[in-house]
Amino acid sequence: MSNCIFCKIVKGEIPAAKVYEGKKFIAFLDISPANKGHALIIPKKHYEKLEEMPDEDGKEFGELQVKIAKAVMKATNAEGFNLLLNNGKAAGQEVMHAHMHIQPRFSSDDFHYKWTHKEYEEGEMQKFQQKIKQFL
Numbered sequence: 001m002s003n004c005i006f007c008k009i010v011k012g013e014i015p016a017a018k019v020y021e022g023k024k025f026i027a028f029l030d031i032s033p034a035n036k037g038h039a040l041i042i043p044k045k046h047y048e049k050l051e052e053m054p055d056e057d058g059k060e061f062g063e064l065q066v067k068i069a070k071a072v073m074k075a076t077n078a079e080g081f082n083l084l085l086n087n088g089k090a091a092g093q094e095v096m097h098a099h100m101h102i103q104p105r106f107s108s109d110d111f112h113y114k115w116t117h118k119e120y121e122e123g124e125m126q127k128f129q130q131k132i133k134q135f136l
């Protein structure tokens, strides 16, 4: 996609600190990191959101998350990491080219993921369980 910043990185039209390049995916450092060493994994093909990615690419995507997270942990001496995929504007996605964040974490760092916990009505959880299962 011509006006997509991540497509431009894939094509080498703008620079990025790449740490991995394969046939279908690349990984590079986030320019404005949550912590230093924060990496992004993106498909080379322009998928706006994760659900547009073919199921068969999911295996490689998942394996890369494990591989790159391990490298980020070693390189940063982090105590933990968060995998984060903001999928869709409602979920906070700003760059509309699907990407997984790998954010190294330290007990001394200054950010927190917080959400208000909802409650299921009686029987509602089972309804969601069945609904989700029917699409798998």
Ligand code: AMP
Pocket: 005, 016, 029, 030, 031, 032, 033, 085, 086, 092, 093, 094, 095, 096
């Ligand atoms: P999101 O809110 O999940 O869409 O996150 C987009 C991320 O892309 C942000 O963390 C940005 O700092 C990062 N980002 C935007 N432009 C670039 C760029 N040119 N190189 C590296 N990271 C970028």
